[in-house]
Amino acid sequence: MPKTEKISAGQLMLLLFLSRIMHTMIFRARGFSSGTPLMLGLFCATALEAVAAIPAVLYYSKFGGDPSAELFKSRAIWLRLLYSAYFAVIAGGTVALFTRFLSSEFSKTVSPAIAIILLCAAAAYCASRGIEGLGRAGTVVFWLFAALFVFMALVNKGGFDWLNLRPLTAGDGEKFAEYFFENLSSAWWLPMLCVLGESLNGGAAKAAYGYLALKLAVIEALLLLVTVILWKYVNVIGYPIFALGAYAKSDFIQRFDAINMLVWAINCVLAVGAYLHICAKPFKSPKIFSPIFAAISAIFAFAAYFFGLEFDSAWFLAFKSIGVAALGIAVPGAACIKAYVSGGRKK
Amino acid sequence: MAYEGRPLGISLEGAIAAIKAEFGGSSDLNVVRTEVSGVKCAILTLEGMVKTSDLAKSLFEPLMGFKAKNAAPADVFKFLSEYGLFSTESAVINLVSEAAERLCSGFAVVIIRGFPRGMAFGAQGFASRAVSEPDSEPNVKGTREALSDNIRTSMALIRRRIKSPKLRFELLKAGKLSNTELCMVYIDGKTPNALREQTKKAIESIKSDLILTSGNIIPYLGKNGGSFFSGVSTTERPDVLCAKINGGRIAVLIDGVPFAAICPALFIENFRTVDDSADKPYYAAYQRWIRFFAFFVSSMLPGFYVAAAVHHPEVLSRSLLLNLLASEERTPYPLIAEMIIVIVMFEILREAGIRLPRSIGGAVSIVGGLVIGDAAVTSGLISAPLLIIIGITATSAFVIPSLNPQMTVLRILNVLLGGAIGFFGIALLSAVTLINACVTDSFAVPYTAPLTPFTPSEAKNIFIKTSALSRRDFKTVEQLNGAGGESGGEDA
Structure with a gap:
């Protein structure tokens, strides 16, 4: 019974979902007035992502192997390093945004510098243990998140008010566009799929479209809940999911703030661990390179936090989008074409 | 020589x-x-x-x-x-x-x-202990016989339970000086050949001079660098051993040791008992849930208590919070120090209870439980709620003795991290522990199977104990999803 270092399509689907939901967790809503444009924005972005995923899915379903190697053979290392650099920045951004959330909501618990160091160290450990461990742990964290989500929704103090779900108006166009592009730029699951597809034991289509369906269902449900129950609170609290657990009608527990943070922190370690694993993948020894990339990500996070490098600014949005287009769509697309042209190599 | x-x-x-x-x-x-x-x-x-x-x-x-x-x-x-x-x-x-x-x-x-x-x-006839009751794994409705120090007696105890020629014993020797007899026990057709070969190789690679406990061979059987959990379990019950080898595992008996090492071990097995099969399925399922709950209580409750009281009082209900504040105001030490002191005291008492003769061990419990506990609260050294927390934690720890080392370490670390940086610290520890458990393999069988990688039929039997009549698709360890690598898309 040899060890294969492979993950199943279901595990990859959950890993992609957890990294996406991490982004939703640390998403700070500015001027939140209605959830309808956000829900529509998410739906449209997901539809576009489904089309954008075709090259990667096609490549792994028909051909398999590393798309970078398919394109550049021995010089593929440079392209792989581009993936590493991209995900080091994404990891740094995730850590920075999570630290911002920690320091704004739990300012007395831990200092930002300590939080960044500890998060990166824990993520480096997770990354160094390989993709199998990340995939298996992802399943557990997903169920943990699902249980918390359901429980928070059940004991929430706010009541359903369908009047909160108002129809789209002409004034919602800007909000829709903002959220639509924000969602598209956050589709770094496509480059993730390009790198981790190699570790996949079949079922690339199942992983990709399963992820999109799961993402759509869960985040739309979240947005709906936040909108119909407590859209007023979101503007006060800032973080939509956080608002869901802020007011509980339970005698046992007053607020879910800290419980939420606990689950988010576990998810953050896992998601950043997955990014660092991707960073270290081109190198033979992940145990050495995961901490190196963790240090690089920590530097980005420090820069973001202490020197005003904004990870939710326009330039970062552009950086993320270029990464998604180039590394998540263009590379597998070109690899597909090359594989077809060079004789239709079979998997 | x-x-x-x-x-x-x-x-x-x-x-x-x-x-x-x-x-x-x-x-x-x-x-x-x-x-x-x-x-x-x-x-x-x-x-x-x-x-x-x-x-x-x-x-x-x-x-x-x-x-x-x-x-x-x-x-x-x-x-x-x-x-x-x-x-x-x-x-x-x-x-x-x-x-x-x-x-x-x-x-x-x-x-x-x-x-x-x-x-x-x-003409072997050395004096050995008679077959006695399994002290470390007591039960209500199972056998009263434990494995013996004498390897031949242990083999007979197993053969009496599996009267089939498919049951195989393979005698080997290990220990450069002790030349101790070890016996691989398995059922032909159920245990994979690769597992048998790997176990044999592992035994042959033992470098120790003496084989005096199962601990001398376990590191060779379950090579897992840096793993917090063990991919090899031990038992002194012949019925448990038989059930496990029927599930495709391999057991190793050691001459002079009344415990058998069994590999591969799964995390979930720590929550199963022999009585589960004897009880009604609904009650067995309920008992199992209690054991899961006890594991988390024993590992995390003191850490959660300290983190909630020091950093996140908002999670506690108002009346509970006021009670805690009133109790803690009278004690001289910070809550984290108080908790560490009581945990260390509990560990000392537990250790004394194990090492002392049984007649005196009971007296230690009385001294510890009544005298020290009561006096410490009355004198205002520690608060009463904290003592209740430790009482619940200690009792929960006794529910799953096989995980006691892990629970003890997690408890202390949770208190330290929870006290220092609140739930954030507990989250980091949980993530690292989770990953560590998820990467632990024993002979390429994931330690966390059948939960993750998920094997639906086996996972169902864990949470909703099914009756023996309705179980038709019994799976051996080799058939679990993830054994020897994740399967293509079936499991999550």
């Missing part, structure tokens, strides 16, 4: 001297000189390793009864090796080292003057 490889020779005294020298003149080597039909012979045994009465009846009496005219040494050897029924176990001895090895295993060695070979007969 000057005599290693040296033949026995035809000189009786020379052979005896060589064997004596092999043992360095050890006082427990007995030599009985006698004549069989006029041929001088010697019977060698080690004191206490053979049953004298059996030896007298099965070897001495037939030997003395052997009468042949002008008997030559070869005739005596022929009688011993071909005609006599002296023991179920016998072996021809050619070398001095072979004689020494057999003597150590409880054989009687017969040497004949003028003949270069001897015979060894199994």
Whole structure:
């Protein structure tokens, strides 16, 4: 019974979902007035992502192997390093945004510098243990998140008010566009799929479209809940999911703030661990390179936090989008074409 | 080992001297000189390793009864090796080292003057503990028999429960000095060949001088660098051992140790007991949920308590928070220090309770529980809620004794991290522990299976215990998803 270092399509689907939901967790809503444009924005972005995923899915379903190697053979290392650099920045951004959330909501618990160091160290450990461990742990964290989500929704103090779900108006166009592009730029699951597809034991289509369906269902449900129950609170609290657990009608527990943070922190370690694993993948020894990339990500996070490098600014949005287009769509697309042209190599 | 490889020779005294020298003149080597039909012979045994009465009846009496005219040494050897029924176990001895090895295993060695070979007969009869109750794994409705220190008795206990020729015992030896007998136990057709081969290789790679506990072989069986959990479990119950080898696992019995090592081990097995099968499924499922809950309470409750009280009071209900504040105001130490002191005190009491004779162990519990606990609260040294937390934690820890080392370490770390940086610290520890458990493999079977990687039929039987009648798709460890690598898309 040899060890294969492979993950199943279901595990990859959950890993992609957890990294996406991490982004939703640390998403700070500015001027939140209605959830309808956000829900529509998410739906449209997901539809576009489904089309954008075709090259990667096609490549792994028909051909398999590393798309970078398919394109550049021995010089593929440079392209792989581009993936590493991209995900080091994404990891740094995730850590920075999570630290911002920690320091704004739990300012007395831990200092930002300590939080960044500890998060990166824990993520480096997770990354160094390989993709199998990340995939298996992802399943557990997903169920943990699902249980918390359901429980928070059940004991929430706010009541359903369908009047909160108002129809789209002409004034919602800007909000829709903002959220639509924000969602598209956050589709770094496509480059993730390009790198981790190699570790996949079949079922690339199942992983990709399963992820999109799961993402759509869960985040739309979240947005709906936040909108119909407590859209007023979101503007006060800032973080939509956080608002869901802020007011509980339970005698046992007053607020879910800290419980939420606990689950988010576990998810953050896992998601950043997955990014660092991707960073270290081109190198033979992940145990050495995961901490190196963790240090690089920590530097980005420090820069973001202490020197005003904004990870939710326009330039970062552009950086993320270029990464998604180039590394998540263009590379597998070109690899597909090359594989077809060079004789239709079979998997 | 000057005599290693040296033949026995035809000189009786020379052979005896060589064997004596092999043992360095050890006082427990007995030599009985006698004549069989006029041929001088010697019977060698080690004191206490053979049953004298059996030896007298099965070897001495037939030997003395052997009468042949002008008997030559070869005739005596022929009688011993071909005609006599002296023991179920016998072996021809050619070398001095072979004689020494057999003597150590409880054989009687017969040497004949003028003949270069001897015979060894199994007459093991060393004193050993009678089959007793399994003290470390008590149960309500299962067997009252535990594995024995004597490997042969343990083998018989297992054979009595699986009366099938498919049950296999494979004897091996390990320990450079102790030369201890180990026995691989498995069911042919259920245990994968690769697992058998790997276990055999692992046993052959044991470098220790002595094999005195199962702990001496477990590191070789479950090679998992940096793993917090163990991919090898132990049991002293023959019924548990039988159930596990029926699930495709392999057990290793050790001579002189009443515990068997079993691999591969799964995390979820720590929550199963023999009584689960004896109880109604709904009750067994309920008991299992209680054990899961106890694991989290024992590992995390003190950490959660400290983190909530120090950093996140908003999670506690108002009345509980006020009670806590009132209690904590009277104590002199910070809550985290108070908690660590009480945990360390509890560990000292637990250790004293284990190491002391049973009659005194009870007194230690009374002193610890009543005197120290009550006095500490009355004097205002520690708060009453904290003592209640530790009481619940300690009781929960007793529910899953097999995970006690892990729970103890997690408890302390959770208190330290929870006290220092609140739930954030507990989250980091949980993530690292989770990853560590998820990467732990034993012979390529994931430690966290069948939960993750998910095997629906087996996972169902964990959370909703199904009755034996409705279980048709029993899976061995090899058939779990993720065994030998994740399957393509079936499991999540």
